[in-house]
Amino acid sequence: xxxxxxxxxxxxxxxxxxxxxxxxEICEEAIDAGLDAVSLIQDGLTAGMIEIGNQFNEGKLHxxxxxxxxxxxxxxxxxxxxxLEEQGGTTESKGKVAIGTIEGDIHTIGKDIVATMLKVxxxxxxxxxxxxxxxxxVEAVKKHKPLIVGSSALMTTTMTSQAQVEEQLKEAGLRDSxxxxxxxxxxxxxxxxxxxxxxxxxxxxxxxxxxxxxxGEC
Numbered sequence: 347x348x349x350x351x352x353x354x355x356x357x358x359x360x361x362x363x364x365x366x367x368x369x370x371e372i373c374e375e376a377i378d379a380g381l382d383a384v385s386l387i388q389d390g391l392t393a394g395m396i397e398i399g400n401q402f403n404e405g406k407l408h409x410x411x412x413x414x415x416x417x418x419x420x421x422x423x424x425x426x427x428x429x430l431e432e433q434g435g436t437t438e439s440k441g442k443v444a445i446g447t448i449e450g451d452i453h454t455i456g457k458d459i460v461a462t463m464l465k466v467x468x469x470x471x472x473x474x475x476x477x478x479x480x481x482x483x484v485e486a487v488k489k490h491k492p493l494i495v496g497s498s499a500l501m502t503t504t505m506t507s508q509a510q511v512e513e514q515l516k517e518a519g520l521r522d523s524x525x526x527x528x529x530x531x532x533x534x535x536x537x538x539x540x541x542x543x544x545x546x547x548x549x550x551x552x553x554x555x556x557x558x559x560x561x562g563e564c
Contacts, residue, residue, distance in 0.1 A: 372422070
């Protein structure tokens with residue numbers, strides 16, 4: 347019988363090969379074998395997606411490759427989601443997290459990985475998408491009253507808008523009602539300190555850990 351490590355490795359490779367159908371077959375195989383869907387997403391699909399992102403950042407791959415890999419990952423997540431929901435049963439949500447890629451930035455890979463891993467970990471995620479206007483972040487806080495609102499920026503030219511999210515939340519009288527989280531390739535803890543963000547997430551795993559801590563999880 348296939349082991350968890352083996353199925354995770356196969357899923358990682360399939361994502362990196364941009365093979366939607368193979369990813370689906372692997373996820374079905376994992377379900378039939380009773381393997382851990384959370385591990386498959388985190389250590390298989392997401393691991394492959396992170397490697398694709400690293401190669402993209404290094405200039406070894408181009409945007410079409412990233413899109414193809416993301417589609418392969420999404421195909422697997424779609425199959426595993428009902429299993430995760432069934433396993434979760436009526437477990438109470440750890441909290442709401444609104445998340446989006448900042449205005450002027452169409453990169454979604456980092457944000458998508460964070461959103462997926464937060465869902466897997468039991469958070470209710472409001473995915474605002476890409477190229478999200480600053481006012482949309484503010485409106486999301488008004489409407490959904492999330493525990494955390496997160497913005498991702500993959501370019502130095504767009505990360506400045508994360509500071510504007512902080513300012514507009516203050517102007518709307520909402521800043522004290524929500525925790526702010528920022529991330530993205532050019533973003534640092536120093537930047538978070540400078541603009542007054544509550545949480546800096548270095549990567550998806552870090553984001554989940556810090557959201558869990560904010561929600562009072564151990």
